[in-house]
Amino acid sequence: MRAFSHHKGVVAPMDRSNVDTDLIIPKQFLKSIKRTGFGPNLFDALRYLDEGRPDQDCSQRPLNPDFFLNQPRYRDASVLLARRNFGCGSSREHAPWALDDYGFRVIIAPSFADIFYNNCFKNGLLPIVLDEETVDKLFAEVAEQEGYQIEVDLPAQEVVTPSGERFSFEVDPFRKHCLVNGLDDIGVTLEDSDAIKSYEAARRQSAPWLFDAITHS
Amino acid sequence: MAGKTLYDKLWDDHLVKQRDDGSALIYIDRHLLHEVTSPQAFEGLRLAGRRPWRLDANLATPDHNVPTTDRARGIDGIVDPVSRIQVETLDRNCDEFGILEFKIKDQRQGIVHVIGPEQGATLPGMTIVCGDSHTSTHGAFGTLAHGIGTSEVEHVLATQCLVQKKMKNMLVKVNGKLGPYVTGKDVVLAIIGKIGTAGGTGYAIEFGGEAIRNLSMEARMTICNMSIEAGARVGMVAVDDTTINYVKGRPYAPKGEQWEAAVAAWKDLHSDADAEFDKVVELDAADIKPQVTWGTSPEMVAGVDGQVPDPGQEADPIKREGIVRALQYMGLKPNMPISEIQLDRVFIGSCTNSRIEDLREAAAVVKGRKVSPTLKQAMVVPGSGLVKAQAEQEGLDRIFIEAGLEWRDPGCSMCLAMNADKLGQGEHCASTSNRNFEGRQGFGGRTHLVSPAMAAAAAIAGHFTDVREFVH
Structure with missing residues (x-):
């Protein structure tokens, strides 16, 4: 997986x-x-x-001229600023794949749906939860200033705005560790193969x- | 110390390792696969040179892309070449890795969340995952079941585990008795209307109370199915005699002495009397009416005797804007009575409502009546080949066909319109499925979520009507 440590980019x-x-992604x-090629159909x-x-x-x-990503000022955005409950509904990982393929690296919202949130981390995409008031403030600043960029520092768990204002965010230590180091979490889990085998052996008894095979009977 | 919730028990039973960073390795007993979210996972295994950890924990079937007509031709009957490749890819992956698959021509094929319980591949006390958010359905059996993304499909195939963080516990208690023609679907829509589509985010929900206890397994599955529409990945119901009687005798259910041992273990699959929940929500069953969604989110729901809301009455600006946008998309006016919404199509099916009881419920309403001539189409799509066979044995197919509904072959069909079954732009559909999102059932399509009985009554009337009055 692609590692994520720091990012600076235009906010849409x-x-x-x-x-x-x-x-x-419809x-x-x-x-x-x-896993790739979904970018052109993001928000289709x-x-x-x-x-x-x-x-x-x-x-x-034909493009919808009213849609934010079709406005020249946001076309090269890599940070998506969103509202409550972003990513709700289906578990399709095609959603983070499409965002990633388009060029987004960070999504900021007051809340995310659980499965989507989890899927982002598997794809080097960082979802950041900031409180509603802060998100409102960012929406206002983005509207005001063309080319508005923010900096994200994952090791420090901080978002920095152009005026130098800093907002800290929470992230699960294991997810952060995998993302910062670009780790394949299957590889990490397989380091615990012995624990999995001994769990299975005990469970097979109890x-x-x-453990009865489902078969073509 | 407080007792354990059902979720706590299931978690503890499957904990392989608690890590210092707060994450945990959780063992997965059953992994269900379908053609849409698995190809990239198999490809990942191949690229990394990995093999599945435990083949016999997996069960696969194609459901999202399969046509609901012309099934005798099998894969050749799939007209869309891209859909066909996806189904062929599932077949090839299952054959190559040695995973049990009910292929398109197998009578046991069906929607993955219908066939698991039907086969006894879903058993109480299991952890069950699938690359599909409606995996919460299986929680009706006292299992810990939830949807996962494709990376996690690969993770489960390779390790038989998931890295998880424990969720919080929520109890949704439905007290008292439900009125006639008020179904599991109405209960869950009412719950979503009350707590909102993000109300369950971060929680595992246990559904309890007298009304839930009195429901059949299939109605409980409908409720757990839509937990995700309340934001909760997991929805569960405690095991009782209803659960055990339903599982008994199914093809993959334990037999003989193992059955006795299993039942003894399953009896403990309920929350302890002194268990503490992080949140408790209560509803009175008697207050729940047949529900109809009017908007583009399942929380945008009203009783059939209600009205489309007026955004001017909503204080929260974000919600108000959501209502305005939804009414515009749906082509509805504020304060319009729900019963005046005219329909173009009716869809009875999906992992939410395509089991035999759903079909019986719908057939009872349409029996001896005719579909409204104002409708373009009304279709019934059974959840599996076995549900279809049973319905035909009971003569339900004849009742539907005589009333003017189409009787189709099993699959996800118009719930998400990945196959040929879809809505045209601007068409209103009374649908027994689970999502009314923009474009879900077809580009520009307008979905109204209802129970099978309400969909059936709407098919006859051509608009929404209170099934409780309609049947008299």
């Missing part, structure tokens, strides 16, 4: 709450068997005026029915 504001994963694009139904299909050349499609 998505001013709506309960953005669900169907909105982030289902017709989930038919891909790859909002971003384009026509109905998206998996086989299209998106550069030829609840053998859990």
